[in-house]
Amino acid sequence: MSPFGLNAYILISALLFAIGFFGVLLRKNTLVIYMCLELMLIASTLALVAFSRFNHTLDGSVFVFFILTIAAAEVAVGLAIIVALFRKRHTIAVEELNTLKH
Amino acid sequence: MANLLFYIFSFLTVGGAALVVYNRNAVNAAMFLLLSLVGVAGLFVMLDAALMAFVLLLVYAGAVVALFLFIIMLLDTTPGSQKPFKKATVAASTIGGALLLLGVVSMMKRGSLSSDATEAAVPTLKNYAEQLFTTYLLPVQVVGFMLLIAMLGVIVLSKRFTVTEKTP
Numbered sequence: 334m335s336p337f338g339l340n341a342y343i344l345i346s347a348l349l350f351a352i353g354f355f356g357v358l359l360r361k362n363t364l365v366i367y368m369c370l371e372l373m374l375i376a377s378t379l380a381l382v383a384f385s386r387f388n389h390t391l392d393g394s395v396f397v398f399f400i401l402t403i404a405a406a407e408v409a410v411g412l413a414i415i416v417a418l419f420r421k422r423h424t425i426a427v428e429e430l431n432t433l434k435h
Numbered sequence: 436m437a438n439l440l441f442y443i444f445s446f447l448t449v450g451g452a453a454l455v456v457y458n459r460n461a462v463n464a465a466m467f468l469l470l471s472l473v474g475v476a477g478l479f480v481m482l483d484a485a486l487m488a489f490v491l492l493l494v495y496a497g498a499v500v501a502l503f504l505f506i507i508m509l510l511d512t513t514p515g516s517q518k519p520f521k522k523a524t525v526a527a528s529t530i531g532g533a534l535l536l537l538g539v540v541s542m543m544k545r546g547s548l549s550s551d552a553t554e555a556a557v558p559t560l561k562n563y564a565e566q567l568f569t570t571y572l573l574p575v576q577v578v579g580f581m582l583l584i585a586m587l588g589v590i591v592l593s594k595r596f597t598v599t600e601k602t603p
Contacts, residue, residue: 337441340543342478345445347539349452349471351532356456358528359520364461364507368468371499372452375475378491386482389555395566397487401494402578406585408499412506413592419510 342383350376363415363425367408374404441481447474465503469496483557 349372356369378397385393419425451471458464472495479488567575 337438341441341445342482343543344540345448345478347536348449349475350539351536352449352452352456354535355528355532356452358531359456359524361520362461364503364510365455365464368455368464368503371468371495372455372471375472375491375495379475379478382479382482382484382487386484391558391562391566394484394487394558395563395571398490398563398567399571399574399578401490402582405494405498406582408502409589410585410592412502413589416506416509417592425510 339383339387343380346376346380346383349373349379361426361428363418363427363430366427367411367415371404371408374400437481440477444474444477444481447471448478449474461507462504465500465507468503469500472496472500483555486558486560486563 353369353372353376356372357366360366360369378400381393381397381400385391415425418430422430424430448471451467451469451474454467455464455471458467472491476488476492479485479491
């Protein structure tokens, strides 16, 4: 059912990862930075599933289960940190969170 | 038909991701993240991994994006108060992302990835369960324990600890 080879899927995955990376570097809102991190995780997931399909193994797809679990835990902890940060500093813009610099 | 579906899903994926980065409003960004996820789930279905597509939508759309929206609305950051991006930041991040993409593409060009496009048996739920409960039994246990630790961490982080001095 897949008319394109492995290269097409890896290209999409790389594009998605690059966009996520670009967003992490560019954006200043911590929540949007988190979303871009999620995009990078999903890109790696797509690459794993594509490799798994075109090599006729199941290991890549099983690994995706673990990535999804880790991603869910990461989001929960990260958002809790953001909420705690907002409570203390009343901002989530990264350019204002520079206490460690000085 | 399958060609068209591949183009549609990859367009959804990449376009949604680009709009996540571009959008000023965090709520809209979360919605475009959802769109991008739907595209990836469609690509998973095309890769004969319908179960993974289902799990992806369940975990991300059901839990992660909902949590994001919840936190965005809870924090209530005004979208209009953001400063525009610095030119140096834009240039540096564009160059960084482009170099990353260029590296992957040139690596793919140099040695074509060996792909066996012959039709194989579509993995069923039973195959996944067999793998998860035999080869990957220990990682499953470790991941379950890690979820427990993450839950405890979230409780500790979001609880307000007030020092109550016991006066004798």
